[in-house]
Amino acid sequence: MTEQRKTPLYDLHVELGGKMVPFAGHAMPVQFPLGVKKEHEHTRQACGLFDVSHMGQVLLRGPEPARALETLVPADLIGLAEGMQRYGLFTSEEGGILDDLMIVNAGDHLYLVVNAACKEQDIAHLRRGLSDHEIEVLDRGLLALQGPKAAAVMQRLCPDACRMVFMQHGKFTIEGIEVWISRSGYTGEDGFEISVAAEHSEALARRLLAEDEVEPIGLGARDSLRLEAGLCLYGHDIDTSTTPVEGGLIWAIGKPRRRGGERPGGFPGADLILHQVAEKDHQRKRVGLLGEGRAPVREGTELFDADGNRIGAVTSGGFGPSVGKPVAMGYVTIDQAEVGSTVYAEVRGKRLPMTVSKMPFVPPGYYRG
Numbered sequence: 001m002t003e004q005r006k007t008p009l010y011d012l013h014v015e016l017g018g019k020m021v022p023f024a025g026h027a028m029p030v031q032f033p034l035g036v037k038k039e040h041e042h043t044r045q046a047c048g049l050f051d052v053s054h055m056g057q058v059l060l061r062g063p064e065p066a067r068a069l070e071t072l073v074p075a076d077l078i079g080l081a082e083g084m085q086r087y088g089l090f091t092s093e094e095g096g097i098l099d100d101l102m103i104v105n106a107g108d109h110l111y112l113v114v115n116a117a118c119k120e121q122d123i124a125h126l127r128r129g130l131s132d133h134e135i136e137v138l139d140r141g142l143l144a145l146q147g148p149k150a151a152a153v154m155q156r157l158c159p160d161a162c163r164m165v166f167m168q169h170g171k172f173t174i175e176g177i178e179v180w181i182s183r184s185g186y187t188g189e190d191g192f193e194i195s196v197a198a199e200h201s202e203a204l205a206r207r208l209l210a211e212d213e214v215e216p217i218g219l220g221a222r223d224s225l226r227l228e229a230g231l232c233l234y235g236h237d238i239d240t241s242t243t244p245v246e247g248g249l250i251w252a253i254g255k256p257r258r259r260g261g262e263r264p265g266g267f268p269g270a271d272l273i274l275h276q277v278a279e280k281d282h283q284r285k286r287v288g289l290l291g292e293g294r295a296p297v298r299e300g301t302e303l304f305d306a307d308g309n310r311i312g313a314v315t316s317g318g319f320g321p322s323v324g325k326p327v328a329m330g331y332v333t334i335d336q337a338e339v340g341s342t343v344y345a346e347v348r349g350k351r352l353p354m355t356v357s358k359m360p361f362v363p364p365g366y367y368r369g
Contacts, residue, residue: 018031028219029051048187049205056116058135059112059135066078070266077103077110077254087252092268099122100238104182145214164182187229227316227328228327289355295326300314301317302345311333313330315329341355
């Protein structure tokens with residue numbers, strides 16, 4: 001069995017009572033003594049600290065890196081202002097999604113954050129597709145400070161970072177430690193993602209945890225928070241079998257990259273994807289689902305229409321602590337995808353009604369200035 005890699009915060013997680021589990025090749029805390037539900041609620045009400053150091057951090061350097069990366073990603077990167085971050089997708093020649101990632105215009109280079117489970121294949125994909133560019137894989141810690149009180153905490157440690165708005169990125173210093181901070185995260189709340197040298201990661205985490213509002217949060221609550229926020233988990237809600245259009249991610253395809261735009265296509269799978277964008281010619285769609293009662297509807301649960309026809313399946317699901325009822329997302333046929341439609345989830349032999357709902361399930365708390 002392959003040994004699990006450890007993030008720079010592994011020893012701190014153990015010290016804090018984290019329940020460690022294997023995740024994407026790393027030993028990660030699924031929860032702390034507070035418990036998943038209370039960790040979730042604390043993040044929504046105050047501020048949680050997440051270790052996301054297992055993610056891949058990459059620098060892309062070379063001639064016109066934004067233009068080069070547009071050959072692999074359908075986002076508008078040439079139009080991305082310096083110091084700003086954008087969500088992107090690696091697409092396949094068949095129109096599927098190889099991974100989702102964050103892309104920062106860091107001036108003379110791009111800074112990318114990719115998913116832990118796809119890190120090695122993403123780096124190989126970059127090196128194949130951009131062979132005349134330098135791909136530097138970083139060994140750094142990555143912390144996410146998330147919640148409505150995140151800015152109050154950051155104001156004490158790094159007030160300059162609080163001037164940023166959602167999806168802005170910059171380089172700062174916290175008590176002598178150089179950090180790269182973006183005002184973003186994956187919980188639906190205001191917050192900051194902080195990239196820090198591995199050797200300074202534990203000291204920074206301890207400094208943040210010393211603030212009264214901050215509690216350590218594990219993978220369990222991270223999953224329920226992102227689900228309530230309507231955010232995809234790669235390998236579950238999106239994968240190589242789903243196109244960006246089916247996944248409800250048309251907004252990640254920049255307008256200049258679409259038909260009639262300044263730079264249409266030019267990325268893998270463009271013909272199929274741009275056809276689906278323009279013609280709305282796709283057979284299924286990712287939707288939000290709200291259940292009744294308290295029984296959670298888990299990933300893999302099959303979905304049916306009122307006549308008993310199978311129409312799709314749940315890709316992520318659980319009980320939403322902030323919503324107070326079961327929440328899920330999944331794929332259904334286009335004719336069942338209208339908000340307000342009722343579909344039926346088969347749970348232990350019973351067909352439970354669920355309502356197709358808008359996402360996010362909770363109002364977003366992003367700071368836009």
